[in-house]
């Protein structure tokens with residue numbers, strides 16, 4: 001597909017892009033038959049809302065267990081299956097830094113078997129998804145950012161990021177790694193990186209930093225996550241009040257169970 005037919009949305013110009021823009025850039029550079037593989041974090045929800053599926057095999061996203069670490073291993077499985085069918089479409093794995101840390105060693109298998117996949121690491125220094133959930137239940141994103149341990153406070157709530165270099169980690173496996181630095185051209189650079197990764201015959205890891213606080217449009221669903229009934233934190237107390245109001249509006253789609261265990 002020629003470049004002229006890959007329009008994509010106009011970049012926001014943010015130095016540190018939000019994940020929606022990253023998804024748009026990756027989508028713009030993939031071919032309609034390519035397979036996107038994902039499993040956990042904020043990506044499944046965001047892909048569900050934003051990725052335009054263009055082929056029956058084009059969307060391999062795991063929603064049942066939301067199993068962190070599935071992505072790279074799952075991408076290799078998808079690639080093997082395609083190769084067995086003599087299907088040369090690309091497999092593009094999108095993976096958060098948390099999921100990557102959970103299981104990146106399958107990259108060694110990609111190297112050993114000479115399999116080619118494209119892996120896009122969305123580096124947002126922690127758990128954007130759980131951070132957002134924590135916010136909605138008044139827990140102020142506690143423990144969801146990768147920060148150095150603060151011995152005095154005995155928590156990880158300080159400001160110093162954990163200096164782990166995931167791009168260097170990927171490079172250590174003997175893969176091609178393209179680091180896309182933050183800055184005004186980050187989205188154009190990311191598109192260029194995905195284009196180069198697709199053109200290569202080897203596995204390429206594309207590493208891009210993202211702002212965890214830039215969210216995709218709200219799905220407007222309600223998740224029944226009970227909030228602590230007893231707390232000294234005002235935001236949690238407020239969240240509990242909200243939760244009790246929301247539970248009032250809840251209705252059972254199958255009716256209420258009767259004494260005999262049937263649904264009335």
Ligand SMILES: Cc1ncc(C[n+]2csc(CCOP(=O)(O)OP(=O)(O)O)c2C)c(N)n1
Nearest residue numbers: 041042066068096097098099126127128129
């Ligand atoms: C094996 C496993 N452990 C824990 C969880 C709970 N969990 C869901 S998303 C998430 C954080 C994912 O972090 P990351 O991959 O960086 O994605 P982000 O939330 O930043 O988008 C956690 C801990 C899970 N889904 N799977």
Ligand SMILES: [Mg+2]
Nearest residue numbers: 096097098126
């Ligand atoms: Mg993350």
